[in-house]
Amino acid sequence: MPDQANQCYTCGARRVAIFVGYSCNNNCRFCVVADKRSFADRTTEQIQKELKEAYAGGARQVVFTGGECTLRKDICGLVSFAKKTGFPSVQIQTNGRSFSSMEFCKKILLAGMSVFAPSLHGATADLHDELTCKKGSFRQTVLGIHNVRKLTKGKLPILTNTVIVKKNYRFLPEIARLLAGLGVYQMQFAFVHAQGNAGRFYKSVVPRKTDVVPYVTEALDIAIRAKIGVMTEAIPPCLLKGYEKYIAEPGIPSTEVREQGRLVERFEDVRMHEAKIKFPQCRRCRYDSICEGPWREYPVFYGNKEFQPVTIKK
Ligand code: SF4
Incomplete structure (x- = not known):
């Protein structure tokens, strides 16, 4: 989930990403946080405190x-707390399965989920189910997208991520054709980050970037023709x-990350200089000055021969 759907579709306002816990009802073959499953969830009070601090900052x-x-x-209480704290935008990054329940959709929309x-x-x-290791997950996620669109008459922004x-x-x-048909606002295609499960199963999970590019560009073209927002990440x-211009990184707003009680003030610096x-x-x-390069792993x-300078600097 992290490293993934991190577009600001609206503005450049500073953002806080809060990792609320690592439990999951999927077990994706490429999950970057799979090694953290046993970590305790953050408490409600801890998250509320982080929300207040982030807003004040x-x-x-x-x-x-x-x-x-x-x-x-x-979760609905936390969304509502964030809105009351003053955040105009509250995004839920999710595998989407909970949204197959119309009742859950209504509750979280009422609480104030805005993305x-x-x-x-x-x-x-x-x-999809093979990759998530959860039979039925595709049906639930697609139903979740339909439900949110139906309840909001297509007005709530839906930003998808595909690893x-x-x-x-x-x-x-x-996938691009399916998402266009589902009426999403923006789709993102993010190259896998080889940590967690993706690091463990590297050989069967991580492709060579040059093999991927023709398919990514075809997917971009499909979204562009359909007049749907589209981004790609880590290529x-x-x-x-x-x-x-469809590369996500330069447009990602300055982001602070709150994870397990730790605060990273500028995640963009961590991406650029460490990750x-x-x-x-x-x-x-x-x-050179704007490119972050591939994930360190x-x-x-695969070596670095694929990455050849575009123009010689004078
Ligand atoms: S060659 Fe240029 S575009 Fe490629 S990774 Fe290096 S700086 Fe980035």
Whole structure:
């Protein structure tokens, strides 16, 4: 879930991402937080305190994430608390399954959820359920999208995230077609980050970026033609010639992360200087100052030859 649906679709307002716990009713083959499942959930009081601190520090968007944040019994109360604290935007990052219940949808919308950010990793039940390791998850997530659209008459922004892995990259165009048909506001295709389950199952999960690019660009084209917002993440511009403006990273607002009582004030700095990596040849690239490079784990397996400077600096 983290590293994933992190677009600001509305504005550049500072954002806080709160990891409320790591429990999940899926067990995705690529889950980056799978190693943290046994960590205790944050308490209601801890989260309320973090919300107040973040708002006082200037954050105006909150993203509840995990784990699957909708498994918490207090999730609607937390959404309502965030709204009362003053956050204009309250986003729920979710696998979407809880939204298959119309009753749950009504409650969380009434509480004040303003952005629905579900994940969909396949265009068919067979593929999606295989990746989530949970039979029936595709049906529930798709029903959740239908339910939210129905209740809000299509007015609430739905931002989807699809994690690009070996099993699904050839089907990205089909996923884009499905999402366009479902009427989402924006779709994102995020290259897998090899931590947690994705690190453990690296060989069967992480594809080579150059193999993925033709399918990503076809998926981008489908969304562009359908006039739907679309982004891709963790694929550097040297691999996306002609599609540079659909790269998510430069548009991600400044974000503070609250995780297990720790505060990271500027997650963008962590991405740029710790979690991702650049190479000696990048110094000759015109994108050097804005490009974050691939996730640090990637070249351990695939090397850095794919990343060739776009233009020699004078
Ligand atoms: S800076 Fe490096 S990784 Fe980024 S686009 Fe240029 S060559 Fe590629």
